[in-house]
Amino acid sequence: MGGTTSSTGRGGGTSLGDLPENCVAEVMLRLDPTEICGMARLSRTFRGAASGDGVWEAKLPRNYARLLAAAAAGDDSEEAAALELEAIPKKEVYARLCRRNRLDGGTKEFWLDKVGGGICMAIYSRALSITGIDDRRYWNFITNDESRFHSVAYLSQIWWFEVRGEVEFFFPEGTYSLFFRLHLGRPFKRLGRRVYSADHIHGWDVKPVRFQLSTSDGQHAQSKCYLTDPGVWINHHVGDFVVKNSNEPLNVQFAMVQIDCTHTKGGLCVDSVVIKPQYLAQKMAARTSSV
Known part of the structure; x- marks a missing residue:
């Protein structure tokens, strides 16, 4: 009798944290990046889903690899070498492209719009x-x-x-x-x-x-x-x-x-x-x- 037992063994109704991470990720695919970051604060499950490559790759432009290469070419710091690694998480790629990326000796710059994902x-x-x-x-x-x-x-x-x-x-x-x-x-x-x-x-x-x-x-x-x-x-x-x-x-x-x-x-x-x-x-x- 009473409420449904949660996955932690304590009494009470189910919570957002009980949702499967893949289901949360499907929801996040329909949100903009700022909304995804907000939802990541709700629980460990949401935070895990919000860090998934699948979620962030869907928000990146299709030619994000070329854009990342352009950002690396215009960056003379040690960080530039790290941008060439294929293992870099897509969330970090998104964050990197949202920065001011300078080109042609600093006379041009490009960046990714944080909300809409446009260049x-x-x-x-x-x-x-x-x-x-x-x-x-x-x-x-x-x-x-x-x-x-x-x-x-x-x-x-x-x-x-x-x-x-x-x-x-x-x-x-x-x-x-x-x-x-x-x-x-x-x-x-x-x-x-x-x-x-x-x-x-x-x-x-x-x-x-x-x-x-x-x-x-x-x-x-x-x-x-x-x-x-x-x-x-x-x-x-x-x-x-x-x-x-x-x-x-x-x-x-x-x-x-x-x-x-x-x-x-x-x-x-x-x-x-x-x-x-x-x-x-x-x-x-x-x-x-x-x-």
């Missing part, structure tokens, strides 16, 4: 081809703690504005959105408060900036907008591209130009180019205006 990338302004960047009358790199890379390219004034770049990478399958991260005005701190200088801002309301994107498999996108709203960082949406084969590297080229030489323009910070899965891009404060 994101940031390309520093120093990795871009910027017209006039070597002439300090026009451009300077200035320190900025709001940048992932701790400095940004700042334009004082120029007639011919052109910024181009490219990246070749083994992107996992999916749809991606590409943005330029820009700021009108020069941000800085005064008495501990964030302010910005509008001294050089001019010319962006005369003609729109044109954004372009193309891929090695023939995809094209473009947009254009006037640059407005000084004092805030804005992610200007260039366009989207689709990756169908994660085992082939995709070359993505992108640009922003305003080459109408009838007027000068200036007062612009160029931080980086950001590539994110479309599901994440829809959550970003993307800003673009059709004209």
Whole structure:
């Protein structure tokens, strides 16, 4: 009479810990990684299931081995050698890819979105081809703690504005959105408060900036907008591209130009180019205006 005897021999109803670990693992396959980590705290059985390779391999991109190799290639520490071992637990692979993995001398980095498992990338302004960047009358790199890379390219004034770049990478399958991260005005701190200088801002309301994107498999996108709203960082949406084969590297080229030489323009910070899965891009404060 009374409650069912638990597996420990004590009276009372069954508990979550009485569930078979393989059943718990099946449930975890339907959860996102943050939910899996939360459930691992419930009991020893849940913790064991949450550490299983089968659970985490299902959350990794199909080409995770290539991504891990890219992370190792960009890591000059002793840890890089350990990344080549096939025996590394898939949970550790997931955690490693969620870190900022730098490429090309630290001018690019990629990481795995902890929630959705999609690959994101940031390309520093120093990795871009910027017209006039070597002439300090026009451009300077200035320190900025709001940048992932701790400095940004700042334009004082120029007639011919052109910024181009490219990246070749083994992107996992999916749809991606590409943005330029820009700021009108020069941000800085005064008495501990964030302010910005509008001294050089001019010319962006005369003609729109044109954004372009193309891929090695023939995809094209473009947009254009006037640059407005000084004092805030804005992610200007260039366009989207689709990756169908994660085992082939995709070359993505992108640009922003305003080459109408009838007027000068200036007062612009160029931080980086950001590539994110479309599901994440829809959550970003993307800003673009059709004209």
